[in-house]
Amino acid sequence: MSGLVTLFVSSPDTRSERRFDLQLPISQLKEKLELITGIPVGNQKLAIYHDDADLQPVKVFDDDQRPLGFYSPADFQVLKVVDTNPSITFTGQLTDLSGVDKFELSDEQYALRQDSVLAYKQRNKVGRFSEKTEPTPAPAMTVDIPIGSRCEVESTEPGLHKRGTVRYVGTTDFGSAGGVWIGVEYDEPMGKNDGSVEGKRYFTCAPKHGVFVRADKVRVGDYPVLDPFEDEEM
Template identity: 85%
Template sequence: MTSLVTLFVSSPDTRSERRFDLQLSISRLKEKLELITGIPVRNQQLAIYNDDADSQPAKVLDDDQRPLGFYSPADFQVVDTNPSTTFTGQLTDLSGVDKFELSDEQYALRQDSVLAYKQRHKVGRFAEKVESTPAPAITVDIPIGSRCQVESTEPGLNKRGTVRYVGETNFGSAGGVWVGIEYDEPMGKNDGSVQGKRYFTCAPNFGVFMRPDKVRVGDFPVEDPFEDDENEM
């Protein structure tokens, strides 16, 4: 019958799974735990917990002469009773650390602080405020009622129509002036209204809105779709 038991050992800075002999005395056990946890034997207080969630120990191993098996161990924790003298305890015990504190007024007077750096280099809330100037109004010389032709990416295709609207619209995130056109043929996208607002009136799919730089105004008569057929007869 084996006399070894596997236990979870936890301390302020460590947690590990270890195997111990049940015949091992508590004093000898503490010597082994010093190598594992870094807590000196004289500072160790051992307590057995049945579960990690338990807040109160099931047993305290307070008799150094007793064997480990006397306490029927499950998992146990090593408590450091004097962390100020333990190397590992010094990493987590801040009770002896002097705190450097400054008032807001003292901090504002320092020249080696982040605040002073931001002030010198005008960063963040110290950046110079740039007043935005409104964009100049764009004048568009496209008379309503004039004939026009719209650029097309398809070779040989001319989109001609009549200018029905020139001005601002409620659509388009960039804003600016749009030109509303009634096409001669149903090559458009709307009937002169967009998103519920009417800018002009035409038949469905004859209306379109274009940027002024895409529209050419001039003598663009209505094209006869059967003109080429007549020339070939």
Template identity: 65%
Template sequence: MSSVVNVFVVSPDTRSERRFELHTSIEQLKNKLELFTGIPVQNQRILLLDNEQDPNPVQVLDDDSRPLGYYSIRDWQVLKVIDTNPSTSFTGQLTDTSQVEKFELSEEAYAQRQDTVLAYKQQNKIGRFAEKDQLPQKPVPEVNIPIGARCEVETAEESFHKRGKVKFVGPTKFGKGDGVWVGIEYDEPIGKNDGSVNGERYFTCKPNFGVFVRPERVRVGDFPVEETHFSDEEM
């Protein structure tokens, strides 16, 4: 027969697995239990249970002179240590949060702290703090129209030519941000802008000399300057 027993020890603040020798007296056991339950020897009442949910104890270990084996304790039974005077040993207060003063921060104070999840996201540009250029963007089609090239813009009138110089090729913030636009500086003041739209500048020219059109309306080549007339088909 084994001279030791393995048991669960539970108290108001602890739960653990322990191994005791059966010849240990209850008085010696209480001294050991005080070390890890925090309950003074004089305040301990020890119940022997078959399991933690058992409402009725198998034994009450109330004779300090008796050895542990006297109570016929078996492996994996439960020693439930009750504190008969918790006001002096403060048991149960480690798990009782009802008396703990809650620490609360206003949204403004929380936003100013540097040790929060919010601050981490801001510093590393995560989630809603990600930079716009880090977000997925639609692919921009390749357009073979060189900057600085002379060009002619298609019009509805066969004999009417709008000529100028290519000053910008690329995506824009206007036009729903879809596709590529070509910015042109006309030879004459027949344009719509000065190279900027809605406060966003894409190139620089004199007022009414600038225009933005789709690439399919632009022909690049050796187009000399000639007199042209205004049309409102462009942006």
């Protein structure tokens, strides 16, 4: 029964997260709760709930001589403190605004005031009163990579040459950044697709031979098809 438990302490005027020693007698717990909630010890009725929405308590603390751990509270359960005589301690009256007179203005009256937030926004052209400017369209990106060109795609693996033929240049339906994509048909099956992505076909090639990359990853030139056996001895 030794240890600490973390509980949400709830009363008509307060809510806080607190840690308590499980060996703390309920009588001493009430003394601590008086400092937290303002409810006198003699007026407190304590119960544990799974959460604020529960109507039935898990345990009611009915013996002030028992330690807190006797009631087996679990971390982050709600310890509700009820004031049995709120007329004396004014419990709940601090948050009850039903008796407070309200100052209200109609929309027309509010619009005529010069000391309001609305007037400030109008004077300083803030929010919906700001001057509207048309967004400047981003310049179209031009890529000088002819379809049908032989190319080599940049690789992060040393000594790996990823060569192929340019089969597509243009925008795509995939890729959140937009812009121009280069579709390449690799000479070898080191790609990711067959020229189609997410059900849309951009070009046609054998499975695992197609890939889409950005233009800065593609070098166009005289890149012949590599012979995988050219380094082997005869």
